[in-house]
Amino acid sequence: MKDQNGVGLRKQGSPYSDVECEEIIRKLEAMLDGDQDVTQDKAFMEQVENCEYCLEQYEIEKSFKELVKSKLKGLMVSNSLVQSIKEKLSLKRD
Amino acid sequence: MTTEETISEIEKAQLDAFFETEMMVHIRALYHFAYRLTNDEDDANDLVQDTYLKAYRFIQSFERGSNSKAWLFRILKNSFINNYRKNVKEPSQIDYEEAENFLNTGISNWSESIDLRDKLFRGLVGDEITNALNSLPVDFKTVIILCDIEEFSYEEIAKITDIPVGTVRSRLHRARKLLKDQLAGYAKSMGYATEPFEAEDTLQFSESE
Numbered sequence: 001m002k003d004q005n006g007v008g009l010r011k012q013g014s015p016y017s018d019v020e021c022e023e024i025i026r027k028l029e030a031m032l033d034g035d036q037d038v039t040q041d042k043a044f045m046e047q048v049e050n051c052e053y054c055l056e057q058y059e060i061e062k063s064f065k066e067l068v069k070s071k072l073k074g075l076m077v078s079n080s081l082v083q084s085i086k087e088k089l090s091l092k093r094d
Numbered sequence: 095m096t097t098e099e100t101i102s103e104i105e106k107a108q109l110d111a112f113f114e115t116e117m118m119v120h121i122r123a124l125y126h127f128a129y130r131l132t133n134d135e136d137d138a139n140d141l142v143q144d145t146y147l148k149a150y151r152f153i154q155s156f157e158r159g160s161n162s163k164a165w166l167f168r169i170l171k172n173s174f175i176n177n178y179r180k181n182v183k184e185p186s187q188i189d190y191e192e193a194e195n196f197l198n199t200g201i202s203n204w205s206e207s208i209d210l211r212d213k214l215f216r217g218l219v220g221d222e223i224t225n226a227l228n229s230l231p232v233d234f235k236t237v238i239i240l241c242d243i244e245e246f247s248y249e250e251i252a253k254i255t256d257i258p259v260g261t262v263r264s265r266l267h268r269a270r271k272l273l274k275d276q277l278a279g280y281a282k283s284m285g286y287a288t289e290p291f292e293a294e295d296t297l298q299f300s301e302s303e
Contacts, residue, residue, distance in 0.1 A: 071223040
């Protein structure tokens, strides 16, 4: 969704430009990943709250992260692997 | 036994105990990572084994008190690149540049509606997520595993993958976009989501040109 000049249009529910929304969403993503605590940044949080689109994206990112995590966890390691590593290591020790 | 020999025996025993408590405890996570990278149980087993043998050999270079899990993951990732990457079948007609071009051409269709999220997620099972993840270029796949499954910090991911933190951030963002679009494709093919994806099929990488 871009106009002829390649300038991003605003998303529905957003008072900001596409570029601004993208920046906000990236910060929110980093927050979900535990990289940035933006909750203390009042100006930023206000910005987020003013944008329905960004809030929606935040929810999507959050659910998506949980989805990936929940569906991809839980592979079992075979005991034989553990055993074989321990045997090889004990050979190295001698 | 001389005093020197006794000391070296003690040191060795301490080292073994250290290896057991600090390194072996991460075997499950390492296997998981290896399996996600190789898509093959035997390759994953070999890779984990190589990793531990290397870790043991170079244990002196491990800085005590630093993150042992990240250290092992880095060894595993490097072993994978050196030994396995060339053998693993990757759907990597999609290379970086192509993927980036694709992502820069437009706004992901994913974002259209929040209702869509529920529609998409409802039907997806582990296999579809796995397939979608496997379809990503390996560097994209790696950051998703490290961040979302293993919960490493950006800083740790940067160390494991030897890329700057800023690159971790942007690569993750792109990887997730790609993954979502892949999943949207599955959802579409299963009939969970139809309308929002009809206008433009983001899975056609060739359309990015």
